Amino acid sequence: MKGSITVRDVAKALGVSPSTVSRALSSSDLVAPRTRQLIVDKARELGYTPNNAARGLATGRKGTLGLVVPDLENPYFASVTKGVQARALAAGYSVFVADSDEDSHVERELVRKLKPQVDGLILCSSRMSDADLAALQGGIPVLLINRRMEGLPDVTVNDQEIVRQALEHLHALGHRRVGYAGGPTGSWSDKQRRLGIEQAVPGLAGLEVTSLGSFAPVFGGGQSVADLAVAAGLTAVLAYNDLMALGIIARLHARGINVPDEMSVVGIDDINAATLISPALTTVRAPLRKVGSAAVDLLIESLDPGPVPRAAEYLPIEIIVRQSTAVVPSVIRERPSGNVAGRDERKSHASI
Amino acid sequence: MKGSITVRDVAKALGVSPSTVSRALSSSDLVAPRTRQLIVDKARELGYTPNNAARGLATGRKGTLGLVVPDLENPYFASVTKGVQARALAAGYSVFVADSDEDSHVERELVRKLKPQVDGLILCSSRMSDADLAALQGGIPVLLINRRMEGLPDVTVNDQEIVRQALEHLHALGHRRVGYAGGPTGSWSDKQRRLGIEQAVPGLAGLEVTSLGSFAPVFGGGQSVADLAVAAGLTAVLAYNDLMALGIIARLHARGINVPDEMSVVGIDDINAATLISPALTTVRAPLRKVGSAAVDLLIESLDPGPVPRAAEYLPIEIIVRQSTAVVPSVIRERPSGNVAGRDERKSHASI
DNA sequence: TCACATCCTGCAATCGTTTTCATTGATCTG
DNA sequence: CAGATCAATGAAAACGATTGCAGGATGTGA
Known part of the structure; x- marks a missing residue:
């Protein structure tokens, strides 16, 4: 030194x-x-x-970006982070990564600490209040991922289109009674998706979508959903994200309910683990890494030249049909009511 | 600004x-x-x-740490990163996170770029050559995770103890023919584990451990391992990490082979996904987040006072027995050779 | 009351780069 | 050939915080 x-x-x-x-x-x-x-x-x-410090002093640019995510252990955010990191590196920026642990207060604190150290800030799936977010305007450039707010640029996927594709897929398979397992209350994405459901349902004859409630966007969150779905006599569930969908499948399996024969499950995101299980998860793929790199592109763009008013765009999504969804039986499979435990648990056991 | x-x-x-x-x-x-x-x-x-830049200029300290990991999408590194990040934050440091994509050249480049920007550097599971690593001595403090090298402090788990516990567990269940699915060639941990196997085997009467080769430490890496293990007539497999173990189980399941009844599988690390599958994975838990926070502690310690020659310590590990291992059948289950496909695939299908 | 230690505080230099402004030749123009 | 333009470089002033040094105030003891 x-x-x-x-x-x-x-x-x-x-x-x-x-x-x-x-x-x-x-x-x-x-x-x-x-x-x-x-x-x-x-x-x-x-x-x-x-000496970067000296350069920073002289130029006011620090050559760094900040990224705040709710939970690094969530594969979704890990992928986004990877995308951000790769693109930022290519553009000559280093990136501070901070994990808010899904806590909006921690997040606010992180932002406060990070702000003076970076040229630009990316907030991924921010849990902060609209007011807190609004207070960020006017300082350094801030970009939102998976959230929209007047005055701040963002990168998002079209949540409404996501649920539309998922519901259309289920509808085409003959499902009429579908449940939606919602994400964290206050999540912007969750709001959008519920909106999307309302808009999509009228176009799908006979479809009925019921909300199962709001749950933590993690594996454990799915566990109770499964029971609710079964109790409600649904034939399919659309989960807020893949992690939750995985949890649902696990629970259904534990209860001896066959997926997809007795219940179809659809996730959202297409995290790596989606193909890692059996039956492989049908899900709507969001281009996770690309979301990250696009965010960096946009942010850097707003750093360099005059503020180009970049039109908001959606990143493309697509439904990936795998094995967790199937045609609904023409006659709902009769389940000998007293004999649920009678299924051969052992045989349906060996699987990942 | x-x-x-x-x-x-x-x-x-x-x-x-x-x-x-x-x-x-x-x-x-x-x-x-x-x-x-x-x-x-x-x-x-x-x-x-x-203004951090100014402060950095004046004091020479930047208030930042660097962390380089091979792959953020690998849950193992995600957890370590989370640990690092949390502890660093608490200590008033911000952390640059960089992802080398499992490429030693990229890693070297990252280190070069990061070095002048941070007060200390943490290299997790470095893929760099010993020579490159040695060249890092003398500059800023560098700490290694999952690797040991003369002259550099490190945080590691006891790899030899890990395999010992895994093998003892399998041995106690009656397994005698066990396979080891190795990690990336050049991985320090892999070397240690092979060493551990050699040392543990003599103490376990009748146990025979065969190496199945070296594989990428990811889900896909496990797929081919499964076939090899079956072909070799083994009753249990110890995988380099959980991801690989998951891949093995998935492949076995696809082939209609029951886990754990016909083949036991043990992983290493205890990532979140280990409990997410069915059968839940028996694995040797490494305290992932703690590894991260311990690394930060050690690094910061070497920053502040005179260089205290801190003795290398191992972080505690423990085997977590779940459902992917079972007693080896006294009579190896006879499998009607021409009838493998005759098993009811559908029934063993619905599971995560 | 004087000498002297004790506390606080201000001055000014410093960290390493960038950047404005000025300078010096050199080249061009008519 | 004189005057103007231009390219290449140097000198020096920032940038904002830290810190050794010195000075002024206060208090203590004789």
Whole structure:
């Protein structure tokens, strides 16, 4: 740290001024090609590394981005983070990653701490209140993922289209009584999806979608959903996300209910684990990494030139049909009521 | 950025000098309690935020840590990252997270870029060569996770103890022919585990452990392992990590082979997904988050005072017995050879 | 009351880059 | 060939916080 070599050292070694070295290195073409080459070579030879703090002081740019996610252990956010990280790196930015643990207060605190350290901030699935979010305007550029708010740019997928595709798929398979297992209350995505359901249902003859409630967007969240769905006599469930869908399937399996023969389950996101289970999960794929990289692109764009009013766009989504959904039996399979435990649990056991 | 208020502003507002403000805020007790209170209040009132770049320039400390992991989408690293991030935050550090995509060249590049920006660096499961790693000595503090190298501090779990516990468990269940599905070649952990196997086997009467090869430490890596294990007539497999174990189980299931009745599978790590599947995975738990936080503790310790020669310690591990392992049948179950497909696939189908 | 230690506080230098402005040759123009 | 334009470089002033040093106030003891 103390012995590190500076522009000054490079300059001295060549008998030029620090200014020239700085210019040559920042690739301004204000310097003669020959001297420039000399400087670049010498810099490499001496192993010069620019001091970011100093540069930041002088320019006001820090070369860093901040990313706040609710939970790194959630595969969804892990993928988004990966996308952000890769693109930011390619663009020459380093990224601070912070995990709010699904807590809006922690998140607010993180934002406060991060803000002065970065050139731009990405808030993924922010749990903060609209008011808190609104208060972020006017400072450094802030970009939202999976949320929209007047005055802030965002990257989102079309939640309404997502549920539409999922419901159409189920409807085509003959399902008429479908349940929706909602995400965290206050989640913007959840709101959008409920909206999407309302809009899609009228177009699908005979379809009836009932809300099963709001649940934590994790594996455990799905467990109780399964029971509710069975009790309500539904033939299919659309879950807020894949994790929850996985939980539902696990619970159904534990109760000896066959998926998809007796109950179809659809997830949202297409996380890696969706193909990792059996039956593989039918889900609506959101381009997770791309969401991250798009966010970086947009954010950087708003950093460099004049503020280009970029139109909001949706990233494309698509339904991935796997094995967790099937045609609803023309005659709902009669289940010998007293004999649920009579199914051969052992045989339907060996599976991941 | 430009309109942000500085120590100067605070100073002027109170008629004191910037130095005093600085001192008051950095909580040096070199300032009179009263003026100090005044300053603190005023600072808050004006919404003063210290400019980290400037501070970094002046002090040489940046208040940041760097973390490099091979793959954020791997739940193992996600958990470690979460641990690092939480502890660093508590200690007042922000952390740059970088994902090397399992590529040692990318990793080296990341390290090079990150080094000048941080006070300390954590390399998790580094894929770099010993030489590259050795070259890191002497610069900023570097700490290794899951790897040991002379001259660099580290946080590791006892890989040899891990395999010992796993093998003892299998041995106790009666298994004698066990396969080991290795991790990436060049992985330090993998080396340690193979070493551990050699040491544990002599103590377990009749046990025979065969290596099935080296595989990518991901879900897909396990797929081919399953076939090998079956072909070799083994009764149990120990996988390099949980992800791989999950892949093995999935493949076995697809082939209609019952886990654990016909084949026991043991993983390592205890990632969240281990309980998410059925049969739930028996695995040796490594305290993932704790690994992360311990790393931060150690690193910060080496930052502040004189270099305290901290003795290397292992973090505790424990085997978690779930449903993917079972007693080996006294008579290996006869499998009607021509009739593998005759098993009721449908019934063993509905499961996660 | 004087000398002297004790506390606080201000001054000014410093960290390493960037950047504006000025300078110096050199090239161009008519 | 004189004057103007231009390219390349150097000198120096920021950027904002920290910190060694010095000075002024206060208090203590003789």
